[in-house]
Amino acid sequence: xxxxxxxxxxxxxxxxxxxxxxxxxxxxxxxxxxxxxxxxxxxxxxxxxxxxxxxxxxxxxxxxxxxxxxxxxxxxxxxxxxxxxxxxxxxxx
Numbered sequence: 001x002x003x004x005x006x007x008x009x010x011x012x013x014x015x016x017x018x019x020x021x022x023x024x025x026x027x028x029x030x031x032x033x034x035x036x037x038x039x040x041x042x043x044x045x046x047x048x049x050x051x052x053x054x055x056x057x058x059x060x061x062x063x064x065x066x067x068x069x070x071x072x073x074x075x076x077x078x079x080x081x082x083x084x085x086x087x088x089x090x091x092x093x
Contacts, residue, residue: 013053021049029060034069059083067092 018035026032034055041048050072051057058064067078074080074092081087 018053024049026051026057030057032057039071 013035017037019037020034021036022033024032024036032051032055034051035053036049036055037052038047039050040046051069052071053069054067055069056064056066061083062081063083064081065074065078067074067080068076070076076092077090078092079087079089080092
């Protein structure tokens with residue numbers, strides 16, 4: 001199967017603003033290992049860690065995303081393995 005992708009300019013990660021975290025709990029039983037940065041949460045008025053850079057998130061049902069993150073969201077190139085065995089590899093926007 002041929003899959004066409006749209007190439008976008010994604011701003012590179014500033015390595016000075018990220019730290020590597022291991023098995024960081026990100027909610028709903030999911031865990032993340034990879035680069036993160038601190039960001040201000042306007043809702044809670046607290047500083048928190050968000051996924052930013054390269055990393056892998058694993059959900060309790062076995063689903064897994066391994067790829068690029070920007071400001072807490074999967075963005076850039078990655079692979080998502082669904083719990084049912086389906087796999088998507090490509091660009092996330």
